[in-house]
Structures are given as structure tokens and as C-alpha cells.
Amino acid sequence: MSDVRRRLMTRKSNIGETRLADSPAHGELRDGEVVLALDRFSLTTNNITYAAYGDAIGYWRVFPTGENDLGMMPVWGFADVAASRAPGVDVGARVFGYFPMADTLVVQAEKIRRGGFADASPWRKAVPDIYNRYVLCAADRHYSAALENSEALFRPLFITAYTAVDFLRENQFFGARRIVVSSASSKTAYGAAWCLADDDVTVMALTGARNRAFVEGLGVYDAVHGYEAVEGLETGMPTLYLDLAGDAALRRRLHARFGTDLTYDCLVGSTQSDSFTADDPALTGPKPVFFFAATCLDQHRTQGTLHAFYDRFLADQRAFFGRVVDPVSPWIHIVEHGGLEAARGVIRDLADGVSDPMEGAIVRIAR
Ligand SMILES: NC(=O)c1ccc[n+]([C@@H]2O[C@H](COP(=O)([O-])OP(=O)(O)OC[C@H]3O[C@@H](n4cnc5c(N)ncnc54)[C@H](OP(=O)(O)O)[C@@H]3O)[C@@H](O)[C@H]2O)c1
Structure with missing residues (x-):
């Protein structure tokens, strides 16, 4: 079945619930559009x-749906340039970036360089720069089709993970x-x-x-311990x-258990929460500090260290991929799901917290 001109929207009040619908027509491409x-x-x-932080951080605004109760949950993936009125962005080029779950996305290309371009659409200003950039794979010397x-x-x-460890190391792990x-x-x-394998x-x-x-x-x-073991x-x-x-609740238990031994609380993820709870009057010890990778990358860009960072990061990432999908003893198996319809079940399981960590889910758009 073809997914052409379809989009998969998420009910904001129930993230596991999705609706597959036709995408609105875009009309004639204008200058700069891709x-x-x-x-x-x-x-x-x-x-x-x-999606859980769609309103709080602004992710719902990145790919507007025109509907109040439905949003486009952003995903990371690869796309091909299907049409272009932006000089320097050629039809057929492969790109990596941030997308709505839809067969096509029209972007307003700006900052076009050999390595990629950005989407200048005003609604994308809701989030840091890193979410709005598209990498041109042909110019990425670390790109490999086999590793997509x-x-x-x-x-x-x-x-x-990498920028968080950099940050902790720079601070001597507090x-x-x-x-x-x-x-x-x-x-x-x-x-x-x-x-962290080689850190003390x-x-x-x-x-x-x-x-x-x-x-x-x-x-x-x-x-390795279960959550029930915290008090021991x-x-x-x-x-x-x-x-x-x-x-x-887990944070309170850990803070109570470690007391003054706890030197720092680095809040990176929210797999089990859909609200910011860093401000907790019942919490003892250090206040959690939110770590945002996108801010770190923006800082590298401002300081002029982004290229050096990426050289180091991409080489280490290659080594990490080698370990994760090692043919002899892989950490995970990658499972390809066919089409947006198939994505619905994957999203339901992720929202319900019942996914198998052994399986890495990829969705292929049928054409
Ligand atoms: N701050 C940043 O810049 C940044 C950037 C990227 C990602 N993150 C965050 O990192 C977190 C991890 O993302 P990921 O994609 O790496 O996760 P993942 O690989 O999909 O792993 C999910 C794990 O989270 C726990 N979990 C998920 N849903 C749950 C539920 N409903 N109830 C209970 N446990 C649940 C389970 O682990 P356990 O059983 O081991 O608890 C599960 O194996 C996310 O919150 C993500 O937003 C933050």
C-alpha cells in the first residue's frame, strides 16, 4: 500500500493514540522551497x-497540523529531495534530519552549504537550531548507506549521551x-x-x-539493580x-538514600514522566539540573568548536554503532516496519512502556 500524501498525527491528550489522514495539498513550490x-x-x-513536552518545550509547533487536539510527533530519519527550487539542493540528494511522520515535508531552505541546509519556516524557531538542520549525506564523510x-x-x-558525558567530565563528575x-x-x-568505560x-x-x-x-x-532495591x-x-x-518518586527515594553523598542530579530524560518535576518541595539534596543536548551543540556553534566536536563525535559514534549491531553479539536487533499504518502499533507500545529494548524500531515509508 502506498503512503503517498499521508500523515500520522498524534492525539495530544493521549500520546499513544494516532490518526492516519491525508496531508493537505501544498500547491506550487515557491522560490527556496524543497x-x-x-x-x-x-x-x-x-x-x-x-510529544509529552509538545507544549512545554514547543515540539508541537515544529510541524503544525492546523488542528488543536492533534499534533505531529517529530521523528529523526532519512529523506530524498523530491523537488527543489533552492539552488544548491539538488533533486535526488539524500538528507538526514527532523521530520513529521508524513510522506513529504516542504521546507524553506536557507543557510545552504556543501554539508547541508536549514529550514527557515517561521514555526521552526520554536526549537533550537539543531532540530532545523538537514545534513546532505553526500557531503558527510562518515555517512554509510548500510548504517542508516x-x-x-x-x-x-x-x-x-556523548554531550552529557562531556559535560560531566568537564565538571570532574562534580x-x-x-x-x-x-x-x-x-x-x-x-x-x-x-x-564512560574508561573514566574513573x-x-x-x-x-x-x-x-x-x-x-x-x-x-x-x-x-545492575531493580528500582525496588534503591533503599538497599x-x-x-x-x-x-x-x-x-x-x-x-524515584528521585525522592534516591535523594533520601544517598543524602549528602549526592553531589549532582543531572536530569536528561523523562521516560516515566510527562511533566517537569524538577521543582519538588519534598526533595532533599541537590536540585535536579536539566541537561539539554541541543543547548550544548548551540554552544559549540557559538564558540566555533562545532566542527572539532563533530569530528570526534562521529568517529566515536561509528565505534558505538559497531558495538550495538555487532554481527556476532548485537545489543539490539533492528526491525523495519512497513508504512505509517505499522508505525501506529510501535507508538502505542512505546507510550505504554511495553517495548522490547532488544528491538530497535525503524519505519519505512512505502512508495
Ligand atoms: N535532554 C536531552 O537532550 C535528551 C535528548 C535525547 C533523549 N532524551 C531523553 O532520554 C530518554 C530515553 O530515550 P530513549 O529513546 O533512549 O529510550 P528507549 O531506548 O526507547 O528506552 C526506553 C526505556 O525507558 C523506560 N520506559 C519507557 N517508557 C516507559 C513507561 N511508560 N513506563 C516505565 N518505563 C518506561 C524503560 O526502561 P527501564 O525499564 O530501564 O526504566 C524502557 O526500556 C527520553 O525521555 C528522551 O526524551 C533527552
Whole structure:
């Protein structure tokens, strides 16, 4: 079945609920406009968090639907330039970037360089620059067609893990000797643990019962515990909390357990929450500090260190991909789902928290 001119919208009040509908017609292309035909995209809990923070951070505004109660949940993926009235952006070029779940996206290309371009559409100003840039694959010396699935799945997550570890390292881990990581089965969490392999800190995983065997099997954490074990965790060691779960009750329990040993609370993810809960009057110890990868990248751009950062990041990311999809003992299996209709079940499972961490979900748009 063809997905041509279809879009998959999300009910804002119930993120697991989606509606497949025709996309509105765009009309004649104007100067500078480019039509991107989405080919493949990834789905992970990160996308669910975009939707959960759709109003708070502005993700609902990035790809407007014209409907109040339905939004376009953003995804990361690869597309082909299907039509172009932007000199320097050629029909047939392959791009990587941020998309709505729709067969096509029309962008207003600006800042066109050899390596890529940005969408100047005014509604995209709702989010940091990084979300509005499209990488031209032909100019990316690290691009490999064979790694597109890994790239779509992990790039936004690994860059978060990587920049978060950079940030913690630059701050000497805030004096901690141990890092406790929640939602340790998430790709962002184990990406961070992989980055920390050679640092002089122990990395302890916290995860749910159903994901514990998976997390143990990764071998990147020095110890793995279930959430129920928090009150029995060893104390007496300076400890940093790397929070991917965003669960306020879990945070309170950890703060109470570690007391003055807790040196820093780094809030990165919200796999188990759909509201900002950093301001919690019942919380003892350090106030959680939100870490936003996009801000880090914007800082690199401002400081003129972005190219150097990407050189280092892309080389390390290649090594990480090698480990994740290692043919002999892969951490995950990538499963391709055919078409937007098939994406609906994947989104439902992610929103319900019942996805298998062994499976990395890619959606291919049928043409
Ligand atoms: N701050 C930033 O710049 C930034 C950037 C990228 C991603 N993130 C955040 O990082 C987090 C992880 O994303 P990901 O894509 O890496 O996740 P993922 O690979 O899809 O992993 C999801 C894991 O989260 C937990 N989980 C998910 N939904 C749940 C639910 N409904 N109830 C209970 N547990 C649930 C489970 O882990 P456990 O059983 O181990 O808890 C699950 O295995 C997201 O919140 C994402 O937004 C933040």
C-alpha cells in the first residue's frame, strides 16, 4: 500500500493514540522551497517525550497540523529531495534530519552549504537550531548507506549521551566516584555508560524488572539493580544521579538514600514522566539540573568548536554503532516496519512502556 500524501498525527491528550489522514495539498513550490520525501525514520521513547513536552518545550509547533487536539510527533530519519527550487539542493540528494511522520515535508531552505541546509519556516524557531538542520549525506564523510538504520535510531540519543558525558567530565563528575543511571535500558542511558568505560567512576544501572536481563547482558554497567532495591544501595560514596527516567518518586527515594553523598542530579530524560518535576518541595539534596543536548551543540556553534566536536563525535559514534549491531553479539536487533499504518502499533507500545529494548524500531515509508 502506498503512503503517498499521508500523515500520522498524534492525539495530544493521549500520546499513544494516532490518526492516519491525508496531508493537505501544498500547491506550487515557491522560490527556496524543497520537497523532502521521507524514506525511513526511527521510533524510540525519545519521540514519546517530544510529544509529552509538545507544549512545554514547543515540539508541537515544529510541524503544525492546523488542528488543536492533534499534533505531529517529530521523528529523526532519512529523506530524498523530491523537488527543489533552492539552488544548491539538488533533486535526488539524500538528507538526514527532523521530520513529521508524513510522506513529504516542504521546507524553506536557507543557510545552504556543501554539508547541508536549514529550514527557515517561521514555526521552526520554536526549537533550537539543531532540530532545523538537514545534513546532505553526500557531503558527510562518515555517512554509510548500510548504517542508516543505526544512524536514525541512535544519532539523536548518542549525541545526547556523548554531550552529557562531556559535560560531566568537564565538571570532574562534580566530585562523584559513582554514577547511578535510571532507565538504564534506554539507548541514551547505555550510550552514556559506553562513553564512560574508561573514566574513573563506577556506573550503576537502575531498571525495571522486565528489562533487567537485557541491561545485565549489555555489560556496560558495573552493577545492575531493580528500582525496588534503591533503599538497599550502598552509601558512603560521592554519587551523581544521571536521570533518564524523570520519575519524581524515584528521585525522592534516591535523594533520601544517598543524602549528602549526592553531589549532582543531572536530569536528561523523562521516560516515566510527562511533566517537569524538577521543582519538588519534598526533595532533599541537590536540585535536579536539566541537561539539554541541543543547548550544548548551540554552544559549540557559538564558540566555533562545532566542527572539532563533530569530528570526534562521529568517529566515536561509528565505534558505538559497531558495538550495538555487532554481527556476532548485537545489543539490539533492528526491525523495519512497513508504512505509517505499522508505525501506529510501535507508538502505542512505546507510550505504554511495553517495548522490547532488544528491538530497535525503524519505519519505512512505502512508495
Ligand atoms: N535532554 C536531552 O537532550 C535528551 C535528548 C535525547 C533523549 N532524551 C531523553 O532520554 C530518554 C530515553 O530515550 P530513549 O529513546 O533512549 O529510550 P528507549 O531506548 O526507547 O528506552 C526506553 C526505556 O525507558 C523506560 N520506559 C519507557 N517508557 C516507559 C513507561 N511508560 N513506563 C516505565 N518505563 C518506561 C524503560 O526502561 P527501564 O525499564 O530501564 O526504566 C524502557 O526500556 C527520553 O525521555 C528522551 O526524551 C533527552
